[in-house]
Amino acid sequence: MKMDIPADLIRFLQRSTRVAALTGAGVSQESGLRTFRDSQDGIWKQYRPEDLASPEAFARDPKLVWDWYAWRREAIKGVRPNPGHHALVEIEKKIPEFTLITQNVDGLHRMAGSAKILELHGNIQRVRCSECGTFTETWGDDTESVPCCESCGGILRPDVVWFGENLPRAELEAAIQAARNCDVFFSIGTSGAVQPAASLAFAAHNKGAVLVEINLDPTPLTPKADFFLHGKSGEILPELVRMVWGTDGGL
Ligand code: NAD
Ligand code: ZN
Numbered sequence: 001m002k003m004d005i006p007a008d009l010i011r012f013l014q015r016s017t018r019v020a021a022l023t024g025a026g027v028s029q030e031s032g033l034r035t036f037r038d039s040q041d042g043i044w045k046q047y048r049p050e051d052l053a054s055p056e057a058f059a060r061d062p063k064l065v066w067d068w069y070a071w072r073r074e075a076i077k078g079v080r081p082n083p084g085h086h087a088l089v090e091i092e093k094k095i096p097e098f099t100l101i102t103q104n105v106d107g108l109h110r111m112a113g114s115a116k117i118l119e120l121h122g123n124i125q126r127v128r129c130s131e132c133g134t135f136t137e138t139w140g141d142d143t144e145s146v147p148c149c150e151s152c153g154g155i156l157r158p159d160v161v162w163f164g165e166n167l168p169r170a171e172l173e174a175a176i177q178a179a180r181n182c183d184v185f186f187s188i189g190t191s192g193a194v195q196p197a198a199s200l201a202f203a204a205h206n207k208g209a210v211l212v213e214i215n216l217d218p219t220p221l222t223p224k225a226d227f228f229l230h231g232k233s234g235e236i237l238p239e240l241v242r243m244v245w246g247t248d249g250g251l
Pocket of ligand 1: 104194
């Protein structure tokens, strides 16, 4: 598919050595995963994600929350990275200092082969103890009650950041550093509604980075963007790689 990538942006990226990219649920949409604003499926339709992804929800009904994540892990089985994820792997190969920052918890960037990823909101494939924090490699999803930690007996929880919880400090600090020190900052498939991730683009912009947004719809960031590439990340990113580096890297 032919898409217009502005010539100025192509030239600029050819000269850039420091690039950061923040991705959101929109990047996984073409892999068949729903974005946050889409309605939920089946029995989960009656709940708002905010009412399932919070410490309060887990305290109220741990089994309900556990089952929701077990269902989401199941839904991710068989899901594959799309050309947008693969293009980001190519960009990582071309740019000397490239930082991929994601709000997604689905692990698809890792599966695509991106080496350096800052997972700001955790990963639903990982599970840890809600009491002592010990990670668990294997657990049963179909148990009567929420499985417990082998070290302390506390109940297990997904290693994700819930509403009202802090982001992992090391990841957030590294993301802020990357945003403040890049020539180009990409905001891709994210509505910019969830802080503090959304403020990274503004931090980059304030430090003089060129801001590039890729989205199906305008967002609060769009008025600040130097380039707004309107469309699907799975189509725009591979085209951008082709136009900037003249390679498709097998995409
Ligand atoms: P969001 O749902 O708020 O926004 C998604 C954005 O992507 C929207 O702006 C939409 O216009 C855009 N979009 C949809 N399809 C697109 C496509 N094909 N190409 C380009 N843009 C597209 O998601 P968010 O900003 O990531 O924030 C939601 C929160 O939900 C995050 O905290 C995240 O952790 C969590 N979440 C993660 C996943 C996942 O891991 N796959 C899925 C849902 C929600
Ligand atoms: Zn424990």
